[in-house]
Amino acid sequence: MPSTDKKRSFRGLMTIIATASIVVLCVLGLGVLRFHSAQLAYKLNSLNAELKRYVNQEVLLKQELSALTAPVKIYSYCREQLGMEKVLTAEVLPMYNRDKNHNYLANNINNNKNNNKASGRSWLKSFAWLFGR
Numbered sequence: 219m220p221s222t223d224k225k226r227s228f229r230g231l232m233t234i235i236a237t238a239s240i241v242v243l244c245v246l247g248l249g250v251l252r253f254h255s256a257q258l259a260y261k262l263n264s265l266n267a268e269l270k271r272y273v274n275q276e277v278l279l280k281q282e283l284s285a286l287t288a289p290v291k292i293y294s295y296c297r298e299q300l301g302m303e304k305v306l307t308a309e310v311l312p313m314y315n316r317d318k319n320h321n322y323l324a325n326n327i328n329n330n331k332n333n334n335k336a337s338g339r340s341w342l343k344s345f346a347w348l349f350g351r
Contacts, residue, residue: 285291296302 297304
């Protein structure tokens with residue numbers, strides 16, 4: 219009977235060791251999962267911060283674009299940098315439909331240019347509408 223007690227004590231010891239090793243492995247596995255989730259949360263927070271920074275940058279770029287495309291900004295740039303001046307008189311160019319030869323506006327503009335030269339008007343006056351008058 220002493221050998222049965224040894225077998226029982228050996229089995230009990232093996233059971234305790236196996237149970238302890240399973241518990242330790244479970245705790246280690248949960249620790250690894252916790253570490254991995256913390257790492258993913260850190261990456262997610264950094265991505266959210268970067269996204270917020272890009273959104274703020276986009277807002278600033280949209281404001282800058284709207285400031286650059288404002289008519290006042292364009293007018294002041296043309297006047298100051300390019301030396302353009304506002305023309306006080308303007309001429310309206312009529313737009314004609316196609317004639318029987320399927321000619322478009324180009325022929326009519328040529329005819330108007332000849333009329334303008336004959337009447338003493340300059341080409342600058344015919345495009346005065348570009349400068350606001």
